[in-house]
Amino acid sequence: MQERQTVRRFASIGIVALALGARAQAAEAQSPVTRVHGIATGLAACWRPAHDDDQVTVRLSFTREGAVIGEPRIVFARSSGGRADDSALAASMMAAIRDCTPLPFSARLGAAIAGQVLDIHFIGRSRATIVAPP
Template sequence: MPGWRAASVLLLSLAPAAAAPYEGSPFYGYAFEPGGAYPLSLPQTLRGTVAVPLSRMATRPADTLVALYPALAACWQVPAGLGPPSPGADDIEITLRLSLRRDGSLIGPPRVTYAAGVSGSQRTALVRGTLDALARCTPVNLTPGLGRAIAGRPVALRFVYRPPA
């Protein structure tokens, strides 16, 4: 008889489950579907791209993510020793991953996660220049609301530089 029970449990576990809408959960579905009206939040990693160098600095505290990224990149200047992009590349790009406190200061050192368009000593100059620019721009001037929203969240900030022809 024990073999019969094991066989029936195996058959029941292999049978397809009945499809039914899941209602009432705060974690499943989309906000516009029935039963999915949960509060939306910011994504885990905030991502932004900024074409550098910027023509002007921010004059007021950043109150949105759209205003945050240029405020972080405002101090970027073309690093000394940075030449034209490598053959086959139009742009020079570098991406930093960082986190901010509520007051706009850095939590730990930023990490370079991507660099393209340069190699060798030019890459070293690009990395050093970008890290120095971020150090000059932090703590970034944030509104209290944005500071609470982004505190501790990872930010991936991509700088794109297209040298003049």
């Protein structure tokens, strides 16, 4: 009985390790982000809002390699689930940024965007817009 549990644990660990390895390979295989709008769509693909019309605006900057500089700041969050869900919505955006960066910037985009402050407005996962810098 104890041997079966040990085998199951090792099998579970192996499955998790394979899944994490596949995720890392998928991130490496991403085509480079060549346009500013690709930043918004890349982050939107990772975000999991609770409702289709949830809205978040985040202020952040990137290095030329696509990593976030400093701590992103949520400047607006509105959940269609009500004010009680706003903080969870903001937390879900911060998790998406943490999990999906660095983004694979092309050398040209990285050189152009490095250090620039961007405001990105997300409406659900389907719409994301770069707002003029603050």
